[in-house]
Amino acid sequence: MRRTTPPRPIDVTAVLPQLAPLARPAIRLHPRPGSPTPLDSSVGGPLLWPAGEPWPHCDELHEWYDSELDEWREGPNAMLPVAQLYVRDVPLLRPPGQADVLQLLWCPFEHEPDYKPPTRLFWRSAAEVTDLLAVPPVTAAVEYDEYVPERCVIAPEEVTEFPHSLQLGKELQQQLEDWNGGQESGAAFYKHELSLAPGWKAGGWTPWGLTDPIxxxxxxxxxxxxxxxxxxxxxxxxxxLSWVPYEDRDIAAVAGSGVENSPRVQISGGNHLQLYVCPESPEHPHSDLIQ
Ligand SMILES: [Zn+2]
Ligand SMILES: [Zn+2]
Known part of the structure; x- marks a missing residue:
């Protein structure tokens, strides 16, 4: 499976050369429904998980109805696979040591105080996983179905991104305002067509807008x-539609196809969950926020 983003309508660095040093690679993941194996990069699992390693659980309080016991139960909740990325597919990842696969899980709840799903990241070396966990534990409690990703294969594709305009200096922001981007204001054209690639991605820049950059x-x-x-x-x-890959142009025109959100994930009603990593060490804890 391959996905190809059309070239941007113009080279923004030809208009605003100060943006050139801010260019960053991002890898669009383009998740689409499929049947990945634990040896594939994927969204929604299955993970390459060692049989001898405890499955991560969220320790917040959860309640769920157990239909077999016909009673309400409470306790920790088995986390759900969200993404598995092999470095061979997403080479901008910076793994520790010999690790070559990154795994992300979350709990499908918007827990207080941040009202976002708690996330856990794991790095592992695929060659060291010889005895695979056959059946992961069931996630008994789900607050929102929108946090239960549909199983998808991915089609990684590298693109170049520039910062959200809120992350640019006042002078550059003003130049964008003053620039005539053709059919719309330069600032809107930059925001929608030239800066940040929409959709699931690794690396690149953060899609600010819900708050100012933090x-x-x-x-x-x-x-x-x-x-x-x-x-x-x-x-x-x-x-x-300018970011729609060539391969999806036909289906993008079909109303209700849903392909633009194949994993069926909704972050707090249509936002993004942004995960961060420390550039000094991948073993330092990650952070995340909603934008
Ligand atoms: Zn939880
Ligand atoms: Zn650090």
Whole structure:
């Protein structure tokens, strides 16, 4: 499976050369329904998980109805696979040591105080997993179905991104305002067509907008953290189709196909979950926020 983003309508660095040093690679994941194996990169599992390693659980309080026992139960909740990314597919990942696969799980709840699903990240070396866990534990409690990803294969594709305009200096923001981007204001054209790729992605820049940009500092070494993974609620909007890959152009025109959100994930009603990693060490704890 391959997905190809059309080239941007113009080279923005030809208009605003100050943006050139801010270019960053991002890898669009383009999740689509499929049947990945534990040896594949995927969204929604299955994970390459060692039989001898405890499955991660969320320790917050959960209640669920057990239909076999016909009673309400409470306790910790087995987390759900969200993404598994092999470095061979997403080479901008920076693994520790010999690790070559990154696994993300979450609990399908918006727990207080942040009202977002708690996330856990694991790095592992695929060659060391010889005895595979056959059946992961069932996630008994689900607050929102929108946090239960549909199983998808991915089609990683590298693109170039520039910062959200809120992350640019005042002078650059003003130049964008003054620039005539053709059919719309330069600022809107930059925001929608030239800066950030929509959809699930690794690396790149953060899709700010729900709040002003907030610097994320590592809890261990205080370094400024960088975007690791963006989990989106949509890969395109019906009126903004320039980021739709060539291979999806036909189906994007079919109303209700749902392909623009194949994993069926909605982050707090249509936002993004942005995960960050410390550039000094992948073993320092990650952070995340909703945008
Ligand atoms: Zn939980
Ligand atoms: Zn750190």
């Amino acid at each position: 610097v994320q500092n590592c809890a261990v070494c205080d370094a400024e953290m960088t975007p690791l993974l963006t989990i989106a609620s949509k890969e395109w909007h019906s009126r903004r």
